[in-house]
Amino acid sequence: MADPASSCVLLTGASSGVGFEAAKVLSAQGHQLLLLCRSQATADQTLSQLSGTARALICDLADLAAVAEVCSQLLDSGTVLDALVLNAGLQYAGASAAQFSAQGIELTFAVNQLAHQLMASLLLPQLLKSARPRLVITASEVHNPVSGAGKVGKPADLGDLAGLRAGAGFAMVNGSDRFDGNKAYKDSKLCNVLMARELDRQLAAAMPVIAWSPGLVITRNNGGFFRYNKRSNPLGMGAFAFVARDLLRITESPANAGRLLAQLVTDPQIPPGFSYYTNKVVSFGGHRLESTDTSAEGADLTKAEELWRLSEQLIASSTCR
Template identity: 50%
Template sequence: MQDETAQRILITGGSSGIGLEASKQLTQRGHRLTLLCRTAERCQETVRTLSAESEEHIKAEGIAMNLTDLKSIETGCSTILQKNEPIDTLILNAGIQNVGIKEPRLTEQGIEETFCVNHLAHQLIAMRLLPLLIKSKKPRLVITSSEVHNPISGGGRVGLPATLGTLAGLKDQKSMAMLNGQNNFDADKAYKDSKLCNILMAKHIAIKLKQSGQEIPVVAWSPGLIIPQGSGGFFRTSRQQNPIGLAVFTFVARDLLRLTETVQKAGSLLAGLADRSIYEKNGFQYISNQLIRPGKHVFKETETSHEGNNEQLGEELWTLSEHLINQKLGETP
């Protein structure tokens, strides 16, 4: 039964994991959902899944948008812009983590995959669709990050810490596999860095909108450690390349130490961030589902890492990312 005013909500990563769970809840509340999925077939499959979960007619559509291909994103955004309909909530949620790989995986445009999917693709979507978001009477932007962006968090202390340094890798695109320019590729650090990018981008967007007199709620959040079931979603590449390592990690983190959050709970939190009135405060917020003891999480507003609060770094990241996007979109096949 609908308990909120119906909204038009766009979401990336809505076909699996916490995004799918949030999409189920949002459609059941009567919201109109646009799912940005990798392929048209994935869009259709997800809409069917959402319909099967509800006893009432749902309002959901899919638009094909492969986040590993900037030109696919540009085409999908053009389709949305042609409709010229206000977006009430934009959820930038999709993400991948390539656990255990030794060499970077490159996208169609030669960009390290984790950075492209988790950050660059979402910046391009934001660049194109923010005008439609601003047209809404009650706009909201929600970006999924992670506590691992913070080197002093539990997950952030394991392995190399998240840091972008001076963005040397992004400035010198020949070494862009690692954003801080280090020579050796580290898949875990690449993921942490991408989540730091999410924080910096969210804060930068909030600042720029405020400066232009168009301040809106911009929420970056951490769902906690999630390990979905099945072969798709967040760990899909790692399941293909390192299934034994991922199985061991899953057993230790989820079953032995009870460090993880359930997909259902995290999806519920994301759905709430998208439509609940308690998250209508203008400006930037970072809200984290923090583990306080094994099996127990608390969802609360908290501080980002020190580097995540660096406004100058956020502006430089945005500018360099925009330059890279424009360069890649301008290249001929």
Template identity: 60%
Template sequence: MKRILITGASSGIGLEAARLLACSGHPLTLLCRTPERGEQTRAHLLAGGATSSQVTCRVADLADLRSVQSACDQLLDRSEPLDALVLNAGQQRAGAAAPVWSPQGIEITFAVNQLAHQLIATRLLPLLRAGSQPRVVITASDVHNPATGGGRVGQSADLGDLSGLRAGAGFVRVDGHDRFDGDRAYKDSKLCNVLLGRELDRQLAGALPVIAWSPGLVIPRSPEGFFRHNRQSNPLGMALFAAVARDVLRVTESVPSAGRLLADLITDPGYAQAGFSYWSNRLVRPGVHRFSAAQTSAEGADMKKAGELWRLSEALIRRALASD
């Protein structure tokens, strides 16, 4: 039995993984965007067979660093060890021509996908160290890598010299350029996730598994969750893209399959090797995926950049919380 904390468990692969884990008897702490989402998620899991004592939902709006800090403080006050920290939440605003800003004035894709997760990892590390055979699982994506199919479409991920991040809150892109592209912002954030895992593993001196992974292209049929912003901004285009990708080209992975992979990464002894690893659920032919260990991009393996990204992000978080 593992005590597991998961972000992004209110929909999609996170919700499916939570359902599987609850059915296996694992106690779950789920960070949810609003009280209403928490209640809906808990009700869904209880209806699926989870017991009342198994599922705890706490409010943490990952777009708001103050909300994330508050949730972490509550968990630290309880001092209950964690056996798995699952940094799974994410958002994408493909097609957006202008940035949306977090309450702290940070481009929201970076705020949610990267900064919030670094804050959680930093604050809750004592609970993880106190856990039994603990591990960290980070949902990244192959789009971080320009050599992959998804990574080649449109602008490729590239953090440059991190000059945007060096400038502090208000940067449009991490590399310092001021031309926003929602798809590029997502790719950059996934590259940041890979580097987050690299640096976290370095700080832990390889003492426990730090797993970054790519679930493949997963398009839930639900209007909520990961693609909700894309559906809101371009509902017809998103519906057409989903239908072609899922039903014609057959390049997508299903929520149940990807959710099962995530649940396995969290609990399966086969993924218990200490140190950083990257796993990819890659399409090998239409309708068929293969899940295996893979190499990250060269930039995703740059330990100097991983350390600098962590340091600059930590400084940004500190300043944002101090001035908020």
């Protein structure tokens, strides 16, 4: 990274959980932060808890028009970005019916993948103006069917991207009409990994493009990321959180995960090109961040390119309505 006093970091998902904890660390280090928040009230609350220089941009990631507008503002202002951190995400596991974005796109895919692809494609020129740019994408080990979390329930599998080929209104990326909230989230995290692969290909290793898994992060009140799960299955979510966090102690705290995200944003030792890091459980209640392999599907460069192309077409058709 450039000198902390002059580094500008754009971060999505900074109002709660891992993103908020990372924002606190980065702000304290002297970085200039641009934080995307869903509402002015959320923005005001977030900014009031940061110690350094930060500015909030109001943007609902479930609305591609809002994403395009905020990117247009940044382009018009000539803002140079030293780091683009695509961290926001949602999951509504247990839901049996799909929810849809402002453009009629299944909500998990719309927020976790499509909004971030649009943001990356529009803001890359501002990122490339930096002396030492980087791009960080929060994915998850659930993208990998052979990982512990990836084995629970149906595995991530994009098939031949039949849902995307059909256009807006699909329930699942692989074309299935039967919605599965847990699999939809896994699929979106696989898409995140493939997006990072494709961006690195487009950039020809011009900068570090980092995908990472923060581990299983659950707050004490199960808020933030898990707020959608609480609505659809509050008892199940509460029981799951108790077992994973308090009995098995396999979860990571938001503070530690946020510190790791800040580290990935600033560590000068990470080389240009694609890399994938996972916050691996190594002992009872212990974790270690390490570079590792993605799933086999997450390493499919042909699928990564096709996913980007079809997503680009979906964005264009949805925003032109």
